[in-house]
Amino acid sequence: MNPPASGSRHAAALVLLAVALGYWLVSGYYGKEILAEIAITAILAMSLSLLVGQAGLVSLGHAAFFGIGAYGMAGFAAKLGWPPALAMAAAVAVGAAAALLVGLVAVRLAGVFFIMITLAVGEMVHAWFLKDRAFGGVGGMSGVPRLDLSAVGLDAADPAVFALLAVAAALLVYVLLDRLVLSPFGQTLRAIHQNEERTRALGCPVGRYKLAAFVVAGAVAALAGTLAAQRSAFVSPELMTWTLSGEILIVVIVGGGASLLGVATAAALWVALRDQLSSLTDHWMLAMGILFVVLVLVAGDGIDGALRGLWRRVARQRGR
């Protein structure tokens, strides 16, 4: 489960960034919207990768924190009129606090129980925002402002600028999570994943490490949510449905679980595929469900290793 060597990893990250910037140069208005969506999805998937790939905590309710970040952004910026940058920071803090609250209960449970609790809590949060009039109920909230970049002479209302902003945020999240994964903290998470009892016996406060991972993942998911709210200037309970949690989990599994770059690449493929499928048929979720079942059945536990091996080989070749 060790991450690939830093040389090939950095090279692969640069290749990925170059592809994103190249696409930004040649794409039109719609392409830039898609690019921003890819970057946001990649941030969300990388945050879940910390839980699934490193700590072995499979959450089926991750969309809740994405939605809390988006609603936080809408609430602080659109409703209370805070400056967008401050609203973003506050929304991320709220996401972290919510993750702490949920994590306190969830990390006490192992394996399948953790999955069931996260799914249940995620849906409860969704149900709450559906009902709560203060946040607009089913209709959601509109008028979310974008970051004010006039100090550096840019206008975030321009899709081209916003796409760059989202890509920059994804890069920042990649760098931060990459450092975290390589740190002693990340090593401890992997140790817990591999043998929780032994790690506990070594004197490690396993629960606290899991909780910390859950909070970090929740905060980063909330950051993705603040960007999603700015992208569409609108938030609704749709942002936190169980289907989104499931989609992100597929992305993480397909991307190799522990590999941040693999997960980011899978996010790009996923958004592109969904965009194509949904233009072809209303029932694209059926295709998605079948894909989900087949992927898990055929590749299963091996998909992680197989894709990591493939990714490493590609990265090595590109790095030369």
Add this chain to the structure above:
Amino acid sequence: MIIQLLNGMQLAMLLFLLSVGLSVVFGLMRFVNLAHGTLFMLGAFVGLSTAEATGSFWLALVAGTLASAVVGGLLYLGLLRRLQAESPLKQVLVTFGLIFIGLEAARMIWGDYAARLPGPAMLAGSSEVFGVVYPTYRLFVIAVGLVVAAVLYFGLERTRIGAIVRAGVDDRTMTAALGIDIGRVFFAVFVLGCGLAGLAGVVAGPVLSVYAGMDMGVLILALVVVVIGGPGSLKGAFVGAVLVGMVETFGQVWLPEVAGMLLYGLMAAVLALRPQGLLPAGPRP
């Protein structure tokens, strides 16, 4: 107050029908079937179509229950049986994928609108109980839940099959070593659980509306029931269902804004005190 208690009990009995299968299958097979809610929805839709075609609620009840039992059985034989030896994670993911498929299939077959299943004529109107006037059909829902609970309790505690199932929950390897074909017991329990989910779907039809997506709301409540009741036990499913039904119902009336959070609070409180759930199955001390 009495009306709310009856409403809570009605929801509790629907949840019991749904979660008892989920819980016992999990206790017996260590298998989490997240598609259990989908079978609930299937039962409701098949019941709706049957009622529209024949005009009989009772035929709908039979058809819905059978449809879910048969589809559950086919799923088990074709797909889920193979996952028995796999990691629980894989089981969860595959059955989660089945939820997507079931939802879209329901949309394609029955469309994207909500319908109400007509209740039986003989149960229309209201009756007086405990000094309040209450819809007769809802009393019927409570009765169905109580009767099924009683039958299951008798079956589990007093029959040979029940003894085998209990033994399987407690110690699967030992039970198999006694020469009992545990695979066949699994299959029977699985199909029974799926049938009960379908029954719950039809019974819920006249109270809740029938629509594509109705599976998720009840699945979440059923998962909460299983987690707080303690997986694998009939009594746990019953107690959990009553607790969740009451908290949901009274929460919606008294504190509608935070009803979802109340349930979370209940779950947190139970798990803080008893991480294994209130009445988990397993070797008795």
